[in-house]
């Protein structure tokens with residue numbers, strides 16, 4: 001545990017991304033596989049299912065600290081984090097340097113997870129024994145593991161970088177291996193850093209290539225060069241996914257690493273005729289005879305694990321394919337966009353029922369494409385996608401390969417960070433929300449919105465907020481960053497007065513993006529670019 | 536009930552029967568000064584009374600023309616119908632608690648104080664009284680300070696680490712008191728030279744003249760094209776983010792303050808390292824001081840007075856918050872900065 005506690009302290013101390021990666025790499029290099037597996041799991045934001053509720057911990061803290069409960073509450077209010085409040089209140093200076101003499105893996109497996117099997121009194125005895133015997137740093141980390149995620153400013157991407165360094169493997173191999181469900185065991189970690197023999201799990205998708213928002217108001221000849229260097233497609237408003245078919249099995253993956261097959265049986269059925277060793281990148285869309293349906297229709301399908309006949313016929317879903325990442329079990333990602341597109345078209349010709357092919361738009365000039373883009377709304381698309389014809393399929397959001405050229409109103413995918421009770425009729429519900437986008441590793445608040453959700457959603461979100469409050473500041477609660485919402489604005493402009501650097505006018509919630517994970521939220525740079533493109 | 540000996544007026548903590556004001560925030564005739572921090576020592580009064588060792592610091596703060604009379608700790612002086620004495624507060628060099636007695640009624644104003652060992656100033660002295668006016672800046676039990684020499688070891692380890700990596704260590708601490716305490720604590724561990732910001736250097740000179748042993752120091756030379764890789768630079772928090780910082784490219788930054796006890800504060804301030812070092816009493820020191828003074832009444836200023844008031848009342852004390860300009864107005868900013 002000592003090593004892990006030190007790692008935590010090191011990560012907590014520095015704001016430098018490189019220093020964080022280096023610290024994690026040093027840890028992974030010396031930790032046992034079992035320890036490394038748990039460390040990786042915690043550092044990348046996974047958490048163990050709640051072992052003890054916060055109310056119970058506060059009661060135990062009141063007893064163990066022999067402070068009146070109102071004083072414990074005052075302290076919690078001031079610190080804002082229960083794990084830390086406990087560590088600070090129980091630190092009387094008498095257990096300096098007292099760490100846990102077991103490894104992280106042993107601690108989690110034998111001491112932490114086994115709490116579940118104990119009666120409440122035994123749980124209390126075990127947990128308060130940690131509090132009264134460990135130094136403040138260890139006590140804090142133990143409490144963090146006990147109460148939830150570590151939140152030490154590292155993302156799965158950074159963890160993957162560190163593991164890649166230790167395993168001396170390309171970063172995308174690690175990212176690839178980390179996609180989807182991952183169980184923290186010694187075997188899993190060993191497999192993670194094993195030499196790349198290509199025998200990866202048959203289900204694994206590839207890391208998605210992501211697009212940057214384009215400021216389309218500048219001179220595109222200057223910023224992007226000649227039009228014919230770019231492949232233009234519609235930017236659809238659906239669920240990004242990868243369809244994987246290998247050794248007779250079909251997997252449909254969301255970007256959040258979820259398997260969607262059960263929810264979209266018609267997509268799986270259609271793909272049955274595809275040959276093995278194929279991976280296609282695309283978008284799930286609700287598509288009736290008349291054409292694409294609004295996203296809100298597709299949303300009716302997202303929430304359901306199993307779908308009834310009526311919903312299936314009301315809201316049929318198709319896979320709109322726009323890229324091909326694997327063929328005959330060969331990784332195609334190093335090929336140029338135009339070559340991959342050619343192969344995708346050939347596949348579509350051979351198997352016309354397997355998926356729908358995304359149309360490549362014919363625009364000789366940027367003006368032509370701008371004119372097409374202007375028709376986006378009537379076509380129920382969000383704008384255009386521009387993909388460089390000579391580019392490989394990149395990992396993550398590398399700049400300059402894929403651009404999304406959206407139409408207004410501007411929409412931004414943002415993370416719910418704070419909530420406040422509303423006024424009047426809804427004064428007992430949390431209905432005023434503050435949303436954030438990514439700036440580096442940090443979520444920066446940039447917009448407040450009050451409207452856009454229906455009553456059922458408001459109720460659901462209200463309950464969730466109450467259960468997942470991190471800190472309270474008067475009437476405002478901060479919540480765990482977990483839910484992503486699409487926001488629309490009447491206007492957006494650069495602003496020096498706001499920490500985010502942008503000011504938004506009339507923000508509203510377009511929809512709850514349950515299909516997106518926090519990592520998928522937009523980046524402040526993109527939002528700023530939007531602001532500049534309007535003002 | 537008898538009239539209170541000391542009341543908070545618009546002038547400051549005024550003692551009518553002694554015809555003086557303690558730490559006045561307006562111009563008065565006679566000012567008794569607890570210590571030389573800006574929120575306690577303001578210019579413009581006709582004469583100032585303070586402990587000898589604080590006089591050079593006060594002269595610097597109040598101007599060469601200010602009339603300052605030094606007294607010895609423990610020396611009894613008469614003001615009106617009162618008897619007054621100053622007692623070490625352990626806060627900074629020359630800091631004092633002020634004891635005021637009138638007709639057998641004893642009041643004690645702690646000023647800013649701490650009880651922990653500090654090689655740069657006179658050690659705190661326990662004084663008993665009937666009414667105690669105490670600060671409560673860190674009035675929550677989450678605040679507990681590690682000993683200063685332990686923090687000094689942490690600072691040295693950080694400095695060594697940066698030295699090995701060839702980058703400057705810029706340590707931000709309040710220019711008066713904290714900076715000299717750090718330099719004095721470090722002197723027990725190393726004899727390497729520390730470099731000082733222009734706002735810190737003259738105060739270090741005054742401490743040195745008073746006989747405080749500190750690291751050898753040099754002023755940061757603004758003109759010379761010198762590099763400070765591997766060096767320790769001590770600067771006031773105000774220098775953070777200023778153009779002055781440009782000459783220390785790639786520096787690791789640290790901040791010494793009691794607030795650094797809480798992780799959220801460490802992260803919000805954006806320094807690379809936060810060192811828990813305060814010149815104020817922590818929760819246990821506040822309680823110990825109240826216990827030692829065994830007053831019948833406690834009045835609290837600064838910080839979480841509400842919490843400590845409730846805590847003391849539940850323990851049978853007659854306790855109340857004393858509204859002062861320390862906590863309300865510009866003073867609070869100064870006070871926050873110094874901790």
Ligand SMILES: [Zn+2]
Pocket residue numbers: 570572626647873
């Ligand atoms: Zn002070």
Ligand SMILES: [Zn+2]
Pocket residue numbers: 572574575647870873
């Ligand atoms: Zn003060």
